[in-house]
Every structure is written in C-alpha cells, then in structure tokens.
Amino acid sequence: MATNYIQEGKTLKLGVTANAESGDFDLVGDFAVVLLGDADDSDEAMCTLEGVFDLSVLAEDDGGGAAISVGDKIFYDGGTLNVDSSNGTFFGHALEAISAGVNSTIEVRLKQ
Numbered sequence: 001m002a003t004n005y006i007q008e009g010k011t012l013k014l015g016v017t018a019n020a021e022s023g024d025f026d027l028v029g030d031f032a033v034v035l036l037g038d039a040d041d042s043d044e045a046m047c048t049l050e051g052v053f054d055l056s057v058l059a060e061d062d063g064g065g066a067a068i069s070v071g072d073k074i075f076y077d078g079g080t081l082n083v084d085s086s087n088g089t090f091f092g093h094a095l096e097a098i099s100a101g102v103n104s105t106i107e108v109r110l111k112q
Contacts, residue, residue, distance in 0.1 A: 011036060011048050017079075018043050025055050025091070027076040032091040032110045048110075055108045057098060058082045065101030068094045074108055081108065 014028045020039040025032070026047070033047035034055075059068045061084045068074075074081050075088025082088065095107035 010050055011046055013044055014047050015043055016045050016047065020045060023053075025053070025076070025081065027089055027091065030089065032076065034110065050110055050112065052095060052107050052109045054105050055081055056103060056105050057094065057108065058103045059098040059100050060084065062086045067100040068098040068106075070095060070097055 036046040039045045076091040077088030092108045092110045
C-alpha cells in the first residue's frame with residue numbers, strides 16, 4: 001500500500017450545520033452528506049459521502065410544484081431537498097417518484 005494513504009474517504013469528520021443530528025442531510029462545501037452521529041460542540045460530525053438514504057424531499061422547483069421521477073436529480077436548496085436546479089446544488093438522485101407539490105420521504109442516492 002502507498003505510504004501516503006490516509007483512508008478510504010467514504011466517511012469523514014466534517015464541520016456541519018449547528019445542532020445537526022444523526023440521519024440529517026447537509027451540504028458541506030460541495031459534499032452531499034448524511035450525518036452518522038450528532039454534531040459535537042464544535043459542530044463537527046462523522047458523515048458519509050455515499051449510499052442510499054430515506055430523506056425528506058419536496059417535489060417543487062423554482063416555478064412551483066414539479067413531479068419527481070426515479071432517476072431525477074435532487075438539489076440542496078436552502079436546507080431543503082427539491083428539484084430546483086436554478087437555485088440548488090446537486091445532491092443526489094431520486095430512487096422513488098413523488099407527485100408535484102408533495103413533501104415525502106423517499107430513497108435518495110447521494111451523488112458520486
């Protein structure tokens with residue numbers, strides 16, 4: 001193994017949103033993450049950068065209600081996951097469908 005190898009990089013301790021809890025989603029720079037534990041007093045937590053998670057997603061874009069289909073890109077937009085590519089940052093892909101305007105918990109595959 002290379003002498004400069006550090007780790008696999010699937011999980012990292014990162015600075016996250018204050019008071020974030022295990023299972024919350026967050027955007028750390030351009031990393032789409034899900035917390036594996038609660039944020040500590042320094043607002044850091046172990047996070048995963050890959051996998052499929054049940055996450056709350058709102059079926060809206062910048063124009064209002066927009067249905068979500070399997071494989072659609074999901075965006076992090078001001079603390080909400082939706083399909084607003086105009087204002088959001090790419091977060092992952094929907095693995096379940098949602099009707100327009102509905103907020104539902106669906107499976108989301110974090111971006112790779």
